Amino acid sequence: MAALEEFLASQATGDLLPWSAQRAAMARFDLGCAQVEAAALAAGLLPARYQRNRTTISTAGQLKLLRSSVAVVGCGGLGGYAIEQLARLGVGRLVVIDPDRFEEHNLNRQLLSTLAELGRAKVEAAERRVAAINPAVAVTPHRVALDATNGAALLAGVEVVIDALDSIPVRLELSQACASLGLPLVHGAIGGWYGHVATQLPGDRIIDQLYGGAIEPRGVEQELGNPSFTPAVIASLQVAEACKVLLGEGLLLRGRQLHVDLWSMEFVELSPGPPCR
Amino acid sequence: MQIKVRLHGVFRIGRFKEEVRDVPSGMTARAVVEQLQIPTRQVGTVLIGGVHAGIDDQLPDGAVLSILPILGGG
Numbered sequence A: 001m002a003a004l005e006e007f008l009a010s011q012a013t014g015d016l017l018p019w020s021a022q023r024a025a026m027a028r029f030d031l032g033c034a035q036v037e038a039a040a041l042a043a044g045l046l047p048a049r050y051q052r053n054r055t056t057i058s059t060a061g062q063l064k065l066l067r068s069s070v071a072v073v074g075c076g077g078l079g080g081y082a083i084e085q086l087a088r089l090g091v092g093r094l095v096v097i098d099p100d101r102f103e104e105h106n107l108n109r110q111l112l113s114t115l116a117e118l119g120r121a122k123v124e125a126a127e128r129r130v131a132a133i134n135p136a137v138a139v140t141p142h143r144v145a146l147d148a149t150n151g152a153a154l155l156a157g158v159e160v161v162i163d164a165l166d167s168i169p170v171r172l173e174l175s176q177a178c179a180s181l182g183l184p185l186v187h188g189a190i191g192g193w194y195g196h197v198a199t200q201l202p203g204d205r206i207i208d209q210l211y212g213g214a215i216e217p218r219g220v221e222q223e224l225g226n227p228s229f230t231p232a233v234i235a236s237l238q239v240a241e242a243c244k245v246l247l248g249e250g251l252l253l254r255g256r257q258l259h260v261d262l263w264s265m266e267f268v269e270l271s272p273g274p275p276c277r
Numbered sequence B: 001m002q003i004k005v006r007l008h009g010v011f012r013i014g015r016f017k018e019e020v021r022d023v024p025s026g027m028t029a030r031a032v033v034e035q036l037q038i039p040t041r042q043v044g045t046v047l048i049g050g051v052h053a054g055i056d057d058q059l060p061d062g063a064v065l066s067i068l069p070i071l072g073g074g
Helices: A002-011 A019-030 A031-042 A048-053 A059-066 A077-089 A122-133 A151-155 A170-181 A206-211 A229-247 B030-035
Strands: A068-073 A092-097 A138-142 A160-163 A185-191 A194-200 A256-260 A266-270 B003-009 B018-022 B044-047 B063-069
Touching: A002 A019, A002 A031, A019 A031, A059 A229, A068 A077, A077 A092, A077 A160, A077 A185, A092 A151, A122 A138, A151 A185, A151 A266, A151 B063, A160 A170, A160 A229, A160 B063, A170 A185, A170 A206, A185 A206, A185 A229, A194 A206, A194 A229, A206 B044, A229 A256, A256 B018, B030 B044, B030 B063
Parallel strands: A068 A092, A068 A160, A092 A138, A160 A185, B003 B063
Antiparallel strands: A185 A194, A194 A256, A256 A266, B003 B018, B044 B063
16 A cells, blocks of 8 residues: 555645546556545545545544445435535445435425436435545445334444434434434424424434424424425534534534524524433 | 413414413413414424423423424425
8 A cells, every 4th residue: 555655645736635646546556436535534635625624624534534424314305415415525435215216396405306317216316416426435325214123224334324304203213223223313304494403312312302292294394395495404404413423523412402493594592401311 | 370482483473483471370381382273283392491391291380481393304
């Protein structure tokens, strides 16, 4: 690997490694994109695509993200934006889970939906999109519905789970699966102009608190629908939380629920006491 | 007794953001929800004094009751 490091150092401008050099290294040493990126980051070289991350995320942090794995459960409104942002952030492995195919009514808000993708599987669209954005990111698609029987197997090996589901009973099952695996869960949900975000660490019970009394499998989004901007806002907040969990930095929305009201343009933090044990 | 009711999200439309109300002693959160003609199935989080509560919990005098809609979309 010394030859690779030497080559990368010779191709870098300062500590920035341009994409052309990354590609040249992949060809010369017969390596994948992620392998070259890991070698560059370990040598203190920053792939140029991440230069605007600098100081927000250090080169060491960028390597940590590349070595991380996140599951996105649901590849619709929230999931599409979350996958896009995680790929651009440079999270190395994404497990994406959704049983559905794109339909016309997804086009108003779901980032991965296009006319060309109608009728095609959402997880496969996610895989194509990520490959087009950042080939250092490996996507594992699962075109299945998560449930109590398969949750633990689907999520095994990831470090953070993003809840981008549209079903309350499945959210409760996802929370159970995360609890059994000891995984942090970044929860988000939307309806109309409104959304909320909360991060549940192992041992916390925020999902039970939010949905334990639910009467129906869906919320007020049944009546309100979901416009284009609400999933973008809430998914962005979820990715910020996931990024902090992975880096082990920053202050999480733990034991707190951020309620977002885009109609009144209010962000209200509800702090209903310490996390339940 | 007097309580303060704080509504969030879609519950504010046609109602209010915050209101002090005179209610009978021992009233539950559910009774307030029904009085405000909010469909119970739409109720998500109920906080009494900022702490998660059940919809059938009784409200103490001077309570601040926050009612949030249930959001399930993704």
